[in-house]
Amino acid sequence: MFALGWVPFLVLGGGQLGSITAYLGSWKDNDSIHAVLHALLGAELAKPVSLALLLAGVAGVALHPALRDRPLWWQAYAVLALAIASASTVHTWYLTWLLPMLAVVLAATGRLPFLGPPAALGWLVFSGLATLPYLTYDTFEWRLWISFAQYVPLYACLLWALWHDRAMLARWAPATVRGEASVPAAPAAPAAGREAAPPGRSPSDLHVT
Numbered sequence: 001m002f003a004l005g006w007v008p009f010l011v012l013g014g015g016q017l018g019s020i021t022a023y024l025g026s027w028k029d030n031d032s033i034h035a036v037l038h039a040l041l042g043a044e045l046a047k048p049v050s051l052a053l054l055l056a057g058v059a060g061v062a063l064h065p066a067l068r069d070r071p072l073w074w075q076a077y078a079v080l081a082l083a084i085a086s087a088s089t090v091h092t093w094y095l096t097w098l099l100p101m102l103a104v105v106l107a108a109t110g111r112l113p114f115l116g117p118p119a120a121l122g123w124l125v126f127s128g129l130a131t132l133p134y135l136t137y138d139t140f141e142w143r144l145w146i147s148f149a150q151y152v153p154l155y156a157c158l159l160w161a162l163w164h165d166r167a168m169l170a171r172w173a174p175a176t177v178r179g180e181a182s183v184p185a186a187p188a189a190p191a192a193g194r195e196a197a198p199p200g201r202s203p204s205d206l207h208v209t
Contacts, residue, residue, distance in 0.1 A: 027089050030133045032151045034088040050086045057082040077101035081123060092134075095127035102127075118164055122157025126150060 028038065033053070038046040061067045061075050068075075080097050084090055105120040115121050129150045136142055 029088075030090045030130070030147075030150075031088050032090075032147070032155075033086050035147070038088075047088055050088065054082055054086045057086075073101060073104060077105065081119075090130065092127075092130045095123070095130055098123055099127065117161060118157045119161035122154045122161070125157070126154040129153065 028034070028043075031038070034046055034050045037049050041049060058079055061070075061078050067078070070078075077098065080101070084094055084098070087094070102120050102124055105117065106115055106124065107117075108114060109116045113121065115124075132146045132149055135146065
């Protein structure tokens with residue numbers, strides 16, 4: 001449906017697509033995962049790999065049994081968070097998409113930091129810190145400390161969330177990964193004073209002498 005919306009502009013031609021081609025092709029501003037990929041792989045591969053990571057995350061939300069049964073609003077929250085984390089350009093107002101979901105997820109806790117869960121707390125903090133890039137609008141020169149100030153708290157909270165939910169993540173893993181599938185259950189030991197029943201008979205058929 002999104003692609004169909006651009007068909008009239010493609011038919012008109014003459015640069016009617018405006019800045020969308022520049023945005024998808026070369027724009028890069030206030031990114032995180034994309035910035036790392038850009039440094040490691042170069043500009044040509046960074047965006048395709050970022051898109052592949054996003055699509056893999058969306059597929060996981062749609063197909064994984066533990067995630068596809070979650071409420072629709074939670075799935076939208078997860079996909080939007082993945083999209084922002086993998087985007088090549090992140091503006092402050094992008095975070096407004098997440099705020100309604102954060103209002104549902106966040107709850108008071110009885111210990112520091114008195115608000116959770118950790119992932120939602122990280123996104124809430126990031127929604128405020130994402131205004132820091134406006135400090136560069138006087139010279140339009142990026143300052144690396146701004147990236148660290150924004151993204152270190154966010155990804156620290158996301159790692160905290162993974163550690164906090166490690167037991168749940170272990171339950172999501174296939175049984176073969178957990179080492180449960182190929183290990184047969186050991187036979188139960190017979191009760192004291194009784195011998196094991198031969199095949200085809202139950203212990204009640206035996207008599208203790």
